[in-house]
Amino acid sequence: MQKMMDETEHDQMVAGIRAGVLAGIPPRALDLTLTRSAIRMLHSHSWSIDKVNTVHDLVVCLEGAGEYIVQDERIRLAPGMAMLIPAGTRFQGRNPDPDKVYAGLAQHFRLDLFGRHDLLGRMRHRRVIRFSRWPMIGPLVRHYRATAPSGSTTLMMHHAFMVILTEFIEDAFIAWSTPGDAALDDAEGLSMAITMAATQIAADPLQPGLAERVVAAAPYNAEYFRREFRRKLGSTPAKYQEFKRMEVAMQFLEGGFSVTETAHRLGFSDSYYFSRLFKRHIGISPRGWQDQVRLRRDGQWPRGQEDGQVIYPLREGG
Incomplete structure (x- = not known):
């Protein structure tokens, strides 16, 4: 019975994980x-x-x-x-x-x-x-x-x-859909294109190769667009997609999935590679994240996170 309840809770949690169409819009x-x-x-x-x-x-x-x-x-x-x-x-x-x-x-x-x-x-x-x-x-x-x-x-x-x-x-x-009359030399048009690109990535970060397809679809030179995307958001489109994938991983881990299960659901065949990527973006290992989740559930905020303003990757010892 407990196993059935756990599976039901897991299914409900998986169904509830959706970044949302508007996730990338500030x-x-x-x-x-x-x-x-x-x-x-x-x-x-x-x-x-x-x-x-x-x-x-x-x-x-x-x-x-x-x-x-x-x-x-x-x-x-x-x-x-x-x-x-x-x-x-x-x-x-x-x-x-x-x-x-x-x-x-x-x-x-x-x-x-x-x-x-x-x-x-x-x-x-x-x-x-x-x-x-x-x-x-x-x-x-x-x-x-x-x-x-x-x-x-x-x-x-x-x-x-x-x-x-x-x-x-x-x-x-x-x-x-992107209007064909977008002004390429207009700063507001560029900001709009970057926001739309980030929104598409954030809405479906588990889709392989999405970042590159979004860049290719933008009405700008690809290298220029990557550079401006990084200047505005702090990372390239590919790295932005990696981070959004790790945000999904954080939800799975918080929901009780193991590191191996989480890696598999995110499309990683190698859980060790997934763990290294998770630590690079989040600042701690997947198991370390689960430990922090347990601390917060017990009302014990990790040092440096008491005000709720968390910046990733987390600082060592934070």
Whole structure:
């Protein structure tokens, strides 16, 4: 029985390890603006809509069903499903069920990168998703809907909606797309390209050769791009991917996997080589990391880490 419980916990832990589509984007680079308060949808059978919004609109169904036509695509939303209507897109909607109320949440917003680039415009994504973690996100959506002020937006709303929106992006994301009109001689364009490259690497660091493919896809000379990437982030794209792989390893080790199991899950056939690479990036061995995890669980912070500001690789004796 204990073995079955351990295996279940391990499976749950593995399922929970995902760096995230937005993992490589610095928090301060994103600017979320709620352009109006949340719309508490509560629509009878007589409800219908036909409009175009100047900003993005995320619609989440909580009860009943909603039928939409968006760019000639027919969509039916059921509880636990969400739809993104991009800015400038005409849509029509109605409640198809004469016996049930269609209830949910609609939020108008902008999500800009570096204050001027529409982040959603930089990616290909599904228009409609069913939240993969609805048992977690559903109560948050209900709370958000119930507590949002009628005529204004608040700091708490921004933070809560960012969680909801991030979950949507994680489930809807297909691939990053780079506009062909990127200004190669513009410093902001270069910063954007580096951020997008780091984001792609951080989102899937276990993919072999990803760093080099990202460099090859950037609209810059490869050596120049590697140099500027290192100047901005402190490491080359390849080393950045190595470190992100070690971050995943830290999660596996913290979850109770052995060094050999962790190495295998990260694609290393040689656990000794993995251990050397881990120590190079993190500053201690994989077993040393597990020891530190146990110390923290017991409330004993390793020396030098009491304030929670940890810089890798860790200093000897820190």
